[in-house]
Amino acid sequence: MLIDLKGRTAIVTGSTGGIGLAIAKGLAAAGARVVVNGRRADAVERAVQAVSDAGTAPAIGYTGDLGTAEGCAALIKAHPTCDILINNLGIFEPKEFFDIPDEDWTRFFEINIMSGVRLSRAYAPAMKTRNQGRIVFISSESAFNIPVEMVHYGFSKTAQVSIARGLAETLVGTGVTVNSVLPGPTLSEGLEQMLKPAQEKSGKPITEVAAEFVMEHRPSSIIRRAATVEEVANMVVYLCSPQASATTGAAVRVDGGVISSI
Known part of the structure; x- marks a missing residue:
């Protein structure tokens, strides 16, 4: 299977390391022009070089905190349109439920959930008009297997699956697909x-x-x-491809079989 994303612009949030960087490199290798995001300029610069080296088109860096409404608005202003949106930005932190204060719940909500909500709300209408686009939320197997050591994280990942499904149904009958990916x-x-x-x-x-x-x-x-970050990225790149045009509203598992269901 040859995945060709030439001519497509992809935004990958939180992509200076880990799964986000692997996704950015995978999309670039398939020909996409990738916007790399992180909060630190030096990390963004390194990631831009790595993504550019992996692809055929130079990557673009965007330094900004997308865990705030202002940060999302600034990204949208700088890059008003895209063909592929990967809502990868997220944080995790082991902490017992009774020790999680309100501020942590709010922080996880703003970063893990609202960043994807704000960006999808901004970019999806133009995708719908063009009848073409891909939106992927990077969730987790913790969306279904809520980890007792970090309930606030599991809650945020369940919310991402719900939002992806609801947005997919909102875009019914269009060429825009919306999916969540659940790494283990x-x-x-x-x-x-x-x-x-x-x-x-x-x-x-x-x-x-x-x-x-x-x-x-x-x-x-x-x-x-x-799993390796590349194994997760491979699934995401496929979901962004023309070959995945009939896959939407799905919670796609790359969990190594952790979720005990069929």
Whole structure:
């Protein structure tokens, strides 16, 4: 299958590292012109170089905090249209339910949920007019398996699945597709950082430590390891392709079989 995204402009939020960067590189490799986003100019600059190296068209950097209404408005002003919108921006933080204050619930809501709402609300109408477009929300298997160690994160991921489905139905009969993608445990920089103390203590390779983490905390995993960021990105690139034109309103799993359902 040859995926050709030449002539398409893609915006990938939170794309200076991890799954977001892998998605940006994957879209660029397929020919898309990619707008890379992050909050720090130096990180954006490095990511732009990496994405440009992976593709045929130079990537564009946009430095800004999309976890605020003002930040989203500034991005929309700078880049008023796109063909592909990847709502990847998100945060996670293990914290017991009784220790999560109102401010944390609000912060997760603004960053994980409202960033995607605001950008989709801005970019989808033009996609509908053109009868062409792709919107993807990067959710998580935690949308269905709510992690007791971070209920606020699980809540935000469930909300993304709901929004993606509702927006897909809002765009019924058009050439615009809207989907959510549900990664399982993925060996991104975030997970590596979380597992670093355990790795240093054991002296084992990070992949082995990650596999042990998966089996302890997600024992229903079928692949019995953490996924790579590229494995998640491959699914997202496909959903953005012309070949995925009949896939919309779906919650697509790249969870390694963690969710125990058929």
